[in-house]
Amino acid sequence: MQSAFQPVAALRVNDLKKDYGKNQAVKGVTFSVKPGEVFGLLGPNGAGKTSIISIIVTLEPATSGCVEIFGVDVAQQSRLAKTKVGWVPQEIINHGYFTVEEILKFISGFHGRRKNKDRIDYLLHRLSLWNHRNKKVKELSGGMKRRLMIGKALVHEPKLLLLDEPTAGVDLELRLSLWKFVEDLKKEGVSILLTTHYLEEAENICDRVAVLHHGELKKIGPTQELVQSLTSRMIRLHFKREIRPLKHPYLTLQNQMMAEFSLPSATGIGELLNDLQLDLRMLNDIQIIEGNLEDAFRFILEQQK
């Protein structure tokens, strides 16, 4: 039962299953995206991310389970649900006959907004496509095509945006501008479900992440909490002169002038130095390498082997 004060989830996926013949692509996945949240759905190729997105946007039916967008069941009330979601697919759509502006007009009209010039003009400017609005898709560069896909997903002002590998094959400059755009959308209150293989970017932008493997949800949680709980921080102590062999449970490497420790992320350096009972004047430098989402991701996948 939903509490009266609890906001409706932007996206609720409950016990979702998808079979392709004998192959179970999604095996009872449950998660939700809060309003205004950027949620990362991570996993290696074939983990089931795109299958889940295909079910959310009704490209494919679920074998069982339920998907709701702002409380609207996508299977029961698909038309209403579709007005609330925008989707940026992995692959570029070609639209052979039409120009950029015509494409946005048609997509807007498909959503019942036939007179939407202000929004279309805004998006053309915001996505730096204004000067290319009369070009056909085949005349656009890869980056422009990618921006057009985002424009198409946003033209009907959805409250939930699904980004399926939006930066695949995109250069650094465009990637940065896309993430800036995602941050702006978040500020505008748009909820975002994101899949990406760029884990560093996911770590920076996602409030929460879920890790999928072979169609099962392996971990879910706030990004930083997940990183801290699953990774260690590496501490390297560089000494001014040779020191005695150290004994410490987290010691991973020591040579004459350097010692390396792999500490749980929550453990402080002061605690380590205290345990070692070292004279701080012997220290030349302290190097700290924090664990990151990629380490956490790798840890989760290795646990599955």
Place this chain on the structure above:
Amino acid sequence: MKNSLRWGPFLTVLDREISRFIKVIVQTVITPLVNSVLYLLIFGVSLGSHIKIHDGISYLSFLIPGLIMMGCLNNAFQNASSSIITAKFGGDLEDFRVAPLTRSQIVWAMSLGGLIRGLTVGVMTYLAGLLFVFIAEGQILGIAHPFILILFLSIGGLTFAKLGISVAFWSKSFDQLSAVTGFILTPLIYLGGVFFTLESLHPWWQQLAKLNPLLYFINGVRYGLIGVSDVSWPMACGISLFTLVVFHLLALRSLRTGSFLRW
């Protein structure tokens, strides 16, 4: 459901369908017109002067309604099917699926788009025929029953556009689409009485020809334009409407069971 979702998506798909064929008008309207003109020139004028059909009606005048209907049916079919096939190839058919469009809206908008292209080709063929009759026979080819003419052209255009939708949604390759066009559609059109009267056939062949629904489409148009037909027009109308309903249901089913995914 919001009112904007009732008409907006439907009108947009229709708008898209019409814009698409206008953008490639040489391929979609001019080329079929050239084909019709060649038929008129070769069969109507050159060979037609040696062929006797009905009393008081030249073969050229007999041929024109058949060519009008043939152009209308072919182009209505091709408009819907090529729109879907190219959208499958480019991936933009997925846009239809993820937008709040109903199957009924897609089917009606696409079939109306097909009908408009079919009627455009039909009207152009009529105008070309008018010119040929005037030059060859020195008279104006009037329209005997305008309402019946428009009725049969509309039923035929819509029916074939819906068939185009079904075939395109169910096709898994270009080969499958062209197999349907080459082995089923074209023979049915050519054997539907575009070039001959029913009574000119062997009795056994006449019975077989009556099973071809296109015979009724073509004869309905012929009755509408020149006032003669091999079958009674109310019966032709009944059979044509029944075919339209069947093909509409087929088109709806093809959207439910066919594929929106890109090739």
